[in-house]
Amino acid sequence: MTRVRNFHAAQWDEPLILELGSPGERGYIPPAVESGIQDVVGPAEELVPAAMRRQAPPQLPEISQPGVLRHYLRLSQMTMGCHITPDASLGTCTMKYSPQINEHLARSPQMSDLHPLQDDETTQGMLEIIYGLEQMLCEISGMSAFTFQPAGGSQAIFANACIIRAYHEDRGEGDLRDEIISTAFSHPIDCAAPAVAGFKVITLMPGPHGYPELDALKAAISPRTAGLMMTNPEDTGIFNPYVEEFTRLVHEAGGLCAYDQANANGILGITRARENGFDLCQFNLHKTFSVPHGSTGGSCGAGGCTEELAKYLPSPKVEFDGERYYWDYDRPDSIGKIRSFHGNLQAVLRSYAWILAHGSEGLRQVAETAVLNNNYLQQLIQQIPGVSIGYDAPGRRLQEVRYSWEPLLEETGVSSEDVRRRMVDFGLQGYFTSHHPMLIPEPFTLEPSESWSRSDLEEYGRVLGHIDSEARDDPEFVQSSPHRASITRIHEDALDTPEQWAMTWRGWKRKYGDVATPNA
Amino acid sequence: METGVAAIDAARPRVGLIVNPIAGMGGRVGLKGTDGPDAVERARSLEAVPVSGERAAIALATLGEKATGGVDIVTAPGELGAFVAQRAGFEPIVVGNESEIAGTSHDTIAYARAIGDAGVDLLLFAGGDGTARNIHDAIGVEIPALGIPTGVKMHSSVFGTNPRAAGELAARFVEMSSGPCRESEVMDIDEDAFREGRVSARLFGYLRVPYQRSLVQGLKSGSTGNELSVLNGIATAIGQWMTDDALWILGPGTTTRHIATVLGLPKTLLGVDLYRNRTVVSQDANEQEILRQLDATPARLVVTPIGGQGYLFGRGNQQLSPAVLRRIGLSNIIVVATPGKLAGLDGASLLVDTGDAALDAELRGYVRVIVNQRQESMQRVT
The missing domain is CATH 3.40.50 (Rossmann fold)
Structure with a gap:
């Protein structure tokens, strides 16, 4: 195909489920409890202690079976199908295709019927998989131990901040070392997580090549330095070639270094955290290691560290005594639990299967293909007259690029937000603009991953080029988009006015009374 | 000065408009600004074309288009505003009359005050840093104001990123019946020094400027949260x-x-x-x-x-x-x-x-x- 698609999304104008049905309407009426059972167990409602019983029934939707099915079918028709749409849009998120066979594994009864309180003897298979994935990630990163308890990258980074704190406390420097250094193009969680852990955060701004200059780091380092928490490549797709100098300087000052490898898609099998001088790292299994995300599955932040720091990892941890696998709770130096039970083990299973399917050669090929795809897409995008790419970076961008529509805005008044809304009219996922701080004006960040074909990328580039032309012919048309999507324009200004937000149905009713559907 | 026609719908938002007709003339002939009568004369002698009115009309047309609830324009006579408002399809309320125009920066100050006295929700002004200073002298932070960028020097962060953005921002401001504002810097440099190649900028004060993501110059990259x-x-x-x-x-x-x-x-x-x-x-x-x-x-x-x-x-x-x-x-x-x-x-x-x-x-x-x-x-x- 060499044209842009003449697409129109389904528009069902569907109310919220809470507005559907009618009082007393039911999808299923369970039979009454048989008297023989009731004689033994007693009335069902008394199974709940009196103090915990609801005084009034919950306000659940009341709706028939076909009503429920129709409602959710319609909603599904109004989605993009993020698992299957060629999604080069959500840069930094590593949206790759996740093989269906791993979904079958994760949803099999052997997995879904597991209970975290089962005896270790009955879960040896799952424990072996957890232990096995730990060994694989150690090989991939150069680290010595991993935890899978964190339910996301942010939680794993928070665990790393807690480990840095525990390390300095053990050395009697907990009060002195209260500063974490991060970089402006790292994910904002590398500032937010240490802040929650009680640290002051110092951010290094990018230099002319897109990454911070060594002198900025030297100026930030002091006896108060507890550690460095950063990504590489950063959000721009630029790899900081001086990273080993960075970690060396922080170590010389007595700090630890934590590598945010949420997105390792450009370096898998090519560089390792340990050889870059890091003491801690984390992988988001739901990004690099093919666990579906974006509301399609539980995520997992796998946190890794050196042998010296392993004692601080969250408890419990799976160990192997040569014969059997077990949960080790006897870990007195651990920072404790970072979440309830053992984490999202379906994510662990999917990643284990995905890594085995690829092998070490295959993992390196993932990174090489992702970088190649990104560089091919970049060649297409930078030919669009309204696009610019900031920073005089050495070498190629790796798995993603942060672009700018600043020339387009100046020439036509059409902004990055406008283009983002318009691209939905062509059946593409609206792109990610930027994390904050938004140092690059009118930003958009594309990451094509290894999954999408050359023709997928060419269609993607064609759509953005087409919108650039539209902006020059009829800027109003682009600014008032989307025109062919499931919903009409959402006013972004509401994002800055918390008074307008309604996070729950109750909140909606309180703020807006009986007004019809909020997104109509 | 007296208020002109008074057929006013009290419920409709009122936007003031003042145009510095000579702003921007120096830019294309390389004069680095038109502050001071000599510079204006030199610009005219170099056949500089007035661009201010044209750009102001774009902003005003955008305002008319986007402010769907309607808006009344209160402005100064002739090329100080009325012509531009008419060109953009408005029937403006005009304060004062053309014979009072002196042709200096005092016009901007006097008419800005008169428009403010007539009662407006927002004052739009077309010009550059020098015009922004005049507006600051006239109204301070009492009335929200927003610049339509038509000047050569624009170091102040009180302008829309372009005329269309200024119109859009003004429309959103009145549609929200006075949306969020913030105080932004009015800067200016000494034009004589600038012409000699030396930059010497001063902070003159602040204007209260409507604020919306990415539509105000000086904040090219948008705000970071609250x-x-x-x-x-x-x-x-x-x-x-x-x-x-x-x-x-x-x-x-x-x-x-x-x-x-x-x-x-x-x-x-x-x-x-x-x-x-x-x-x-x-x-x-x-x-x-x-x-x-x-x-x-x-x-x-x-x-x-x-x-x-x-x-x-x-x-x-x-x-x-x-x-x-x-x-x-x-x-x-x-x-x-x-x-x-x-x-x-x-x-x-x-x-x-x-x-x-x-x-x-x-x-x-x-x-x-x-x-x-x-x-x-x-x-x-x-």
């Missing part, structure tokens, strides 16, 4: 520090003023104010007064860079002279700025120009900037 909560974070960080018995010196600007406001202290916007034990020692102090107050006890100086251009010293705070800075000691200088302001520098360094080359050299390098409570940013100073 500006007020960030300012509160900075104020908390300084407030916790300010419990010692040092002499605390707050430089000019809205960021430093917010620190004082949160602490319940008065603060002049453009002045340098001195405090000890959380009480005022001196307000709007000049160099001599600051030196007089600097005794044996330690002093701490809190400064914020000028938005959009990043001057830390030497612009807008010349009272903080080399002698003052040396007495305070460079290690006692505390720099504060919102992340939005730093992002608006577009990757440029913070700047120092104290007039003392040796001191400037000492100030260069990297400085820690407090950007929120327990959050700092390393910024290069050149």
Whole structure:
């Protein structure tokens, strides 16, 4: 195909489920409890202690079976199908295709019927998989131990901040070392997580090549330095070639270094955290290691560290005594639990299967293909007259690029937000603009991953080029988009006015009374 | 001046309009501004074309299109506004008459006041930095104002990013029946010096400017969340520090003023104010007064860079002279700025120009900037 698609999304104008049905309407009426059972167990409602019983029934939707099915079918028709749409849009998120066979594994009864309180003897298979994935990630990163308890990258980074704190406390420097250094193009969680852990955060701004200059780091380092928490490549797709100098300087000052490898898609099998001088790292299994995300599955932040720091990892941890696998709770130096039970083990299973399917050669090929795809897409995008790419970076961008529509805005008044809304009219996922701080004006960040074909990328580039032309012919048309999507324009200004937000149905009713559907 | 036709729908929003008809004329003929009668004459002799009215009409047409609830325009006669409003499809309410026009910057000031007196929700003005200064002289921060960029020099952060953006921002402001505003810097440089190749910018004051993501110049990259909560974070960080018995010196600007406001202290916007034990020692102090107050006890100086251009010293705070800075000691200088302001520098360094080359050299390098409570940013100073 060499044209842009003449697409129109389904528009069902569907109310919220809470507005559907009618009082007393039911999808299923369970039979009454048989008297023989009731004689033994007693009335069902008394199974709940009196103090915990609801005084009034919950306000659940009341709706028939076909009503429920129709409602959710319609909603599904109004989605993009993020698992299957060629999604080069959500840069930094590593949206790759996740093989269906791993979904079958994760949803099999052997997995879904597991209970975290089962005896270790009955879960040896799952424990072996957890232990096995730990060994694989150690090989991939150069680290010595991993935890899978964190339910996301942010939680794993928070665990790393807690480990840095525990390390300095053990050395009697907990009060002195209260500063974490991060970089402006790292994910904002590398500032937010240490802040929650009680640290002051110092951010290094990018230099002319897109990454911070060594002198900025030297100026930030002091006896108060507890550690460095950063990504590489950063959000721009630029790899900081001086990273080993960075970690060396922080170590010389007595700090630890934590590598945010949420997105390792450009370096898998090519560089390792340990050889870059890091003491801690984390992988988001739901990004690099093919666990579906974006509301399609539980995520997992796998946190890794050196042998010296392993004692601080969250408890419990799976160990192997040569014969059997077990949960080790006897870990007195651990920072404790970072979440309830053992984490999202379906994510662990999917990643284990995905890594085995690829092998070490295959993992390196993932990174090489992702970088190649990104560089091919970049060649297409930078030919669009309204696009610019900031920073005089050495070498190629790796798995993603942060672009700018600043020339387009100046020439036509059409902004990055406008283009983002318009691209939905062509059946593409609206792109990610930027994390904050938004140092690059009118930003958009594309990451094509290894999954999408050359023709997928060419269609993607064609759509953005087409919108650039539209902006020059009829800027109003682009600014008032989307025109062919499931919903009409959402006013972004509401994002800055918390008074307008309604996070729950109750909140909606309180703020807006009986007004019809909020997104109509 | 008297208000003209009075067929006014009280419920409709009213937007004032004043056009500096000669703004921008110097740009295309390389004159770097048209402040002063000689420059205008020279521009005319070089066959410069007035561009201001044309660009203002684009902004006004956008306003008319986007303000779906309707809007009334209150403006000055002739080429100072009425012509532009008519060209954009409005039937404006005109204050005063054409015979009163003197053809100088006094027109801008007088008509801006008259339009303000007639009662408007927002004053749109078309021009550059010089026009912004006139508007600041006329209305201060009483009435929200927004610049349509038509001038040559636009160092002030009070302009829409382009005429269309200005119109759109004005429309959104009136549609929200007076949306959010923030005080933004009115800067200007000495045009004679500029023509000779020297840049000497001054901070003249602030206008209250409607604010919306990415539509205001000087904030090219949009805001980072809630500006007020960030300012509160900075104020908390300084407030916790300010419990010692040092002499605390707050430089000019809205960021430093917010620190004082949160602490319940008065603060002049453009002045340098001195405090000890959380009480005022001196307000709007000049160099001599600051030196007089600097005794044996330690002093701490809190400064914020000028938005959009990043001057830390030497612009807008010349009272903080080399002698003052040396007495305070460079290690006692505390720099504060919102992340939005730093992002608006577009990757440029913070700047120092104290007039003392040796001191400037000492100030260069990297400085820690407090950007929120327990959050700092390393910024290069050149």
